Amino acid sequence: xxxxxxxxxxxxxxxxxxxxxxxxxxxxxxxxxxxxxxxxxxxxxxxxxxxxxxxxxxxxxxxxxxxxxxxxxxxxxxxxxxxxxxxxxxxxxxxxxxxxxxxxxxxxxxxxxxxxxxxxxxxxxxxxxxxxxxxxxxxxxxxxxxxxxxxxxxxxxxxxxxxxxxxxxxxxxxxxxxxxxxxxxxxxxxxxxxxxxxxxxxxxxxxx
Amino acid sequence: xxxxxxxxxxxxxxxxxxxxxxxxxxxxxxxxxxxxxxxxxxxxxxxxxxxxxxxxxxxxxxxxxxxxxxxxxxxxxxxxxxxxxxxxxxxxxxxxxxxxxxxxxxxxxxxxxxxxxxxxxxxxxxxxxxxxxxxxxxxxxxxxxxxxxxxxxxxxxxxxxxxxxxxxxxxxxxxxxxxxxxxxxx
Numbered sequence: 459x460x461x462x463x464x465x466x467x468x469x470x471x472x473x474x475x476x477x478x479x480x481x482x483x484x485x486x487x488x489x490x491x492x493x494x495x496x497x498x499x500x501x502x503x504x505x506x507x508x509x510x511x512x513x514x515x516x517x518x519x520x521x522x523x524x525x526x527x528x529x530x531x532x533x534x535x536x537x538x539x540x541x542x543x544x545x546x547x548x549x550x551x552x553x554x555x556x557x558x559x560x561x562x563x564x565x566x567x568x569x570x571x572x573x574x575x576x577x578x579x580x581x582x583x584x585x586x587x588x589x590x591x592x593x594x595x596x597x598x599x600x601x602x603x604x605x606x607x608x609x610x611x612x613x614x615x616x617x618x619x620x621x622x623x624x625x626x627x628x629x630x631x632x633x634x635x636x637x638x639x640x641x642x643x644x645x646x647x648x649x650x651x652x653x654x655x656x657x658x659x660x661x662x663x664x665x666x
Numbered sequence: 667x668x669x670x671x672x673x674x675x676x677x678x679x680x681x682x683x684x685x686x687x688x689x690x691x692x693x694x695x696x697x698x699x700x701x702x703x704x705x706x707x708x709x710x711x712x713x714x715x716x717x718x719x720x721x722x723x724x725x726x727x728x729x730x731x732x733x734x735x736x737x738x739x740x741x742x743x744x745x746x747x748x749x750x751x752x753x754x755x756x757x758x759x760x761x762x763x764x765x766x767x768x769x770x771x772x773x774x775x776x777x778x779x780x781x782x783x784x785x786x787x788x789x790x791x792x793x794x795x796x797x798x799x800x801x802x803x804x805x806x807x808x809x810x811x812x813x814x815x816x817x818x819x820x821x822x823x824x825x826x827x828x829x830x831x832x833x834x835x836x837x838x839x840x841x842x843x844x845x846x847x848x849x850x851x852x
Contacts, residue, residue: 539758546764546765547765547767558771558780559768561771562771562780562782563765
């Protein structure tokens with residue numbers, strides 16, 4: 459009951475700020491009737507707002523622009539460095555392959571990322587007009603640092619250490635279509651060619 | 667008698683004097699050298715070491731002395747310079763530290779979930795485990811207490827199944843559901 463009263467007071471506050479006049483409205487995603495939305499309560503990050511961009515309609519001759527879905531999860535109780543290894547694993551894979559790899563990985567972050575990917579797939583099919591849920595690939599997958607909290611760790615003989623409890627964010631961008639072919643690794647020959655090219659492109663300055 | 671004594675006494679004094687001069691000559695000192703008490707001779711070390719050389723008198727005491735913490739600090743391993751972020755990145759992102767892509771994932775032919783090639787399908791295993799738990803509960807209800815396991819075989823019968831001649835003398839457990847496809851009746 460008390461939470462409902464608080465919610466209604468908060469909604470009145472929102473109306474007082476002239477909610478429809480915001481320059482970047484999410485369209486029909488946040489109707490005024492629903493009060494208990496978690497995204498509207500916290501401050502929206504840049505990654506969440508990337509889903510709101512609307513492109514102008516495409517001309518008849520243009521190739522179809524593939525759908526892009528941005529999804530993230532904030533304040534995961536895990537280290538950002540350890541999460542980075544999982545993010546690096548699934549970069550550039552198709553979503554099915556990524557889910558398969560994460561299912562048989564023993565790390566704590568694998569379970570979290572799998573949930574995030576399934577949520578993103580669901581959102582893609584529901585809101586972003588994606589026809590086949592398997593026709594997605596992971597274009598970007600990043601980790602970020604969350605809010606750290608300092609705590610005391612008790613040692614023997616009255617000594618103590620200050621430990622930091624770390625949290626991380628995980629961001630993923632799904633793009634419709636098959637995954638791009640992996641680029642061949644840069645060999646020494648390529649590096650040598652580039653070096654020679656750089657030498658040849660030098661010009662003489664302040665001369666005739 | 668008195669003449670003999672007088673003759674004997676200078677001899678040992680002369681002998682000792684001769685021995686001293688012989689010793690000094692052996693060291694390389696000339697009789698004319700007036701060095702007095704010379705410093706202890708040892709092979710001159712070309713290596714920089716703590717200036718204290720163990721004296722012949724002090725040698726035994728230093729053996730039993732335990733090296734204190736202040737001494738051992740000089741020889742403990744410690745990083746010389748801060749590892750730069752570039753060096754740290756090279757170590758953390760080395761391919762041997764990255765997670766390897768698993769190539770032994772297949773699809774289970776029974777349920778369609780993913781499974782590793784050398785491991786049982788997790789979904790199917792969980793399904794069988796749940797059913798076995800219920801059968802064990804039924805067995806527990808029949809036995810009514812611990813240490814009552816009979817010495818005969820057990821047969822599980824599902825809905826609409828009757829015991830045959832082969833099941834004579836065996837303990838029968840009833841389960842009120844349709845027989846699952848994976849539990850084949852012998």
